[in-house]
Amino acid sequence: MKPLLLHNLNIIDPFGEREFLEHASILIEHETIKFVGRGFSHVGFEGQILDMQGKIAMPGMINAHTHLYSTLALGMPPPKKSPKNFVEHLEEIWWKLDRGLDKASTTASFEAGLMDCIKNGTTTIIDHHASPLFVDGSLDILASVAESFGVNISLCFESSDRNGESNFHEELKENIRAIKKYSSNPHISPRLGLHASFTLSDKSLEMISKQIQEFPDCGIHIHVSEDLADEKEAQARGYRSVIQRLEDFHLLSNQSLIIHGIFMTREDRHILLRHGCKLVHNPTSNANNQVGVLETEIIESLNPGLGTDGMQNNLLKEAKEGTLIRAATDSPPVDYLELLFKNNPDIAVKLFGKLIGHIEEEAQADLVFYDYDPRTDLNADNFRNHLMFGLNLPSDVMTRGIFRMRHREMVDIDESRIRETARKESKRLWTAMNSL
Ligand SMILES: [Zn+2]
CATH class of the missing domain: 3.20.20.140 (Metal-dependent hydrolases)
Incomplete structure (x- = not known):
C-alpha cells in the first residue's frame, strides 16, 4: 500500500499531544500514522494525496x-x-x-x-x-x-x-x-x-x-x-x-x-x-x-x-x-x-499492546471525519462544547489506514443485505424468546 497523505484537516484529539490543530495533514504508512502537523513537504512525495476539504478529524x-x-x-x-x-x-x-x-x-x-x-x-x-x-x-x-x-x-x-x-x-x-x-x-x-x-x-x-x-x-x-x-x-x-x-x-x-x-x-x-x-x-x-x-x-x-x-x-x-x-x-x-x-x-x-485512540505518530490509523460547518466559532477554547452539543455523525471512517465508510456509505459492505437479514432474524429471535 502506497503512503497516504490526508491534507486540509482540522484535528481534534482532546487528550492527545495536539488537542486542536487547524489546517493540518496526516501521513499514513501501512496501518500507522507517521506524521501529524502542518508544513509537510510534498516535494518528492510519491504516495497518494487526498484533499479532505477542511473536515474535522478525530481518533476512532x-x-x-x-x-x-x-x-x-x-x-x-x-x-x-x-x-x-x-x-x-x-x-x-x-x-x-x-x-x-x-x-x-x-x-x-x-x-x-x-x-x-x-x-x-x-x-x-x-x-x-x-x-x-x-x-x-x-x-x-x-x-x-x-x-x-x-x-x-x-x-x-x-x-x-x-x-x-x-x-x-x-x-x-x-x-x-x-x-x-x-x-x-x-x-x-x-x-x-x-x-x-x-x-x-x-x-x-x-x-x-x-x-x-x-x-x-x-x-x-x-x-x-x-x-x-x-x-x-x-x-x-x-x-x-x-x-x-x-x-x-x-x-x-x-x-x-x-x-x-x-x-x-x-x-x-x-x-x-x-x-x-x-x-x-x-x-x-x-x-x-x-x-x-x-x-x-x-x-x-x-x-x-x-x-x-x-x-x-x-x-x-x-x-x-x-x-x-x-x-x-x-x-x-x-x-x-x-x-x-x-x-x-x-x-x-x-x-x-499498541497506541489506539489518539492522532499521534506511531498510533494505529483509526480516524473519523466530520463535515462540520459550525454556527459559532470553533476554536481551541471551546471545541469540547462543540463535541458534546454540535457534532452529529461522521461522514467518513478509516481504520488501519483504509476507508471503511466514505460519504456515509460503507465501503465494500452490502448495507441493505445486512439490514434486511437483521430485520428477518430479529422477528425469529423475538418469537424464540416468547416461548422461553
Ligand atoms: Zn454489560
Missing part, C-alpha cells in the same frame, strides 16, 4: 464495554411479566434474549451491530458476549465479522452457572479456545469472560482461576456490583464484597476489566488500585436500569473507561447523556470526554 472512538448480542433488541415487544427489580429485569428480558440466539441470529446481531459502530465513529469494541444455546464457535463469528469491518475487537464469552453446569463448562471452554487462537492477533484481544459474581459458584470461580493462571497476559471481563443484589449474594456466601471474593480467587490483575462497580466500598477501590484493574462506567445503562449514579469519588480515584453496555454505539452521545444524567440527579459533574478520549485509549493500549 473506543467502546470500553458493550454487548453486540443485544443489537436485535431494538423495538422488541415488552416482556410477558413486568420486571420489578434488577434481577427480574435480567430474567425476563436479557436472559431470554441471549437464550433465543442461534448461529444465524448471533451473526446478524454482530453484523448489524458492528455496522452501526462504524456509522457512529466507533472503531474499537470491547465486547461481552452471551448466546448460551450457541456457544461453540460463537467467538469465531465475532472475530471474523469484526475483521470484515476492519475494527479492533476484544472478545469473550460471559461464562455463568445460570444455565447449568455443562453449559458453564462449554462457555469456559469457548473462552479458552479463543484466548489460544487469537492472543497473537494484533486486532483481536481475547479476554476471559464472566457474567457476574452472583451467577457463579465458588466451584466455578475455582475452575476459572486455575485456567487463567496459564494466561497471565489475559484478564477477566466481568460485571461487578451493578446492583446491590450482587453484593448481597457475595456477603451471603461469607465474603465482604464481590471484589474481595474475586481477589480471594486470584482473579484480579492489571489486565482485569471491572464493569459498573456502583456499590463498591472504599476497600474495594483500594483492592482495584492495588491490582491495577480497569473500571468501566456505563452511565446510560445505569440510568435505564435505575441502579444509581456512580460516585464521583470512585470516578476520580479509578479513572474509569466509558462503555455503553449495549445501549448505543455512539460514544459522543454516551458522553453527553452521562453528563446530563449527573446534572439531572444533582451529582457532582464529571468530565466524560476525559473518560472517552483519555481513559478508553489507556484501556486499549493495555488490551491491544
Whole structure:
C-alpha cells in the first residue's frame, strides 16, 4: 500500500499531544500514522494525496464495554411479566434474549451491530458476549465479522452457572479456545469472560482461576456490583464484597476489566488500585436500569473507561447523556470526554499492546471525519462544547489506514443485505424468546 497523505484537516484529539490543530495533514504508512502537523513537504512525495476539504478529524472512538448480542433488541415487544427489580429485569428480558440466539441470529446481531459502530465513529469494541444455546464457535463469528469491518475487537464469552453446569463448562471452554487462537492477533484481544459474581459458584470461580493462571497476559471481563443484589449474594456466601471474593480467587490483575462497580466500598477501590484493574462506567445503562449514579469519588480515584453496555454505539452521545444524567440527579459533574478520549485509549493500549485512540505518530490509523460547518466559532477554547452539543455523525471512517465508510456509505459492505437479514432474524429471535 502506497503512503497516504490526508491534507486540509482540522484535528481534534482532546487528550492527545495536539488537542486542536487547524489546517493540518496526516501521513499514513501501512496501518500507522507517521506524521501529524502542518508544513509537510510534498516535494518528492510519491504516495497518494487526498484533499479532505477542511473536515474535522478525530481518533476512532473506543467502546470500553458493550454487548453486540443485544443489537436485535431494538423495538422488541415488552416482556410477558413486568420486571420489578434488577434481577427480574435480567430474567425476563436479557436472559431470554441471549437464550433465543442461534448461529444465524448471533451473526446478524454482530453484523448489524458492528455496522452501526462504524456509522457512529466507533472503531474499537470491547465486547461481552452471551448466546448460551450457541456457544461453540460463537467467538469465531465475532472475530471474523469484526475483521470484515476492519475494527479492533476484544472478545469473550460471559461464562455463568445460570444455565447449568455443562453449559458453564462449554462457555469456559469457548473462552479458552479463543484466548489460544487469537492472543497473537494484533486486532483481536481475547479476554476471559464472566457474567457476574452472583451467577457463579465458588466451584466455578475455582475452575476459572486455575485456567487463567496459564494466561497471565489475559484478564477477566466481568460485571461487578451493578446492583446491590450482587453484593448481597457475595456477603451471603461469607465474603465482604464481590471484589474481595474475586481477589480471594486470584482473579484480579492489571489486565482485569471491572464493569459498573456502583456499590463498591472504599476497600474495594483500594483492592482495584492495588491490582491495577480497569473500571468501566456505563452511565446510560445505569440510568435505564435505575441502579444509581456512580460516585464521583470512585470516578476520580479509578479513572474509569466509558462503555455503553449495549445501549448505543455512539460514544459522543454516551458522553453527553452521562453528563446530563449527573446534572439531572444533582451529582457532582464529571468530565466524560476525559473518560472517552483519555481513559478508553489507556484501556486499549493495555488490551491491544499498541497506541489506539489518539492522532499521534506511531498510533494505529483509526480516524473519523466530520463535515462540520459550525454556527459559532470553533476554536481551541471551546471545541469540547462543540463535541458534546454540535457534532452529529461522521461522514467518513478509516481504520488501519483504509476507508471503511466514505460519504456515509460503507465501503465494500452490502448495507441493505445486512439490514434486511437483521430485520428477518430479529422477528425469529423475538418469537424464540416468547416461548422461553
Ligand atoms: Zn454489560
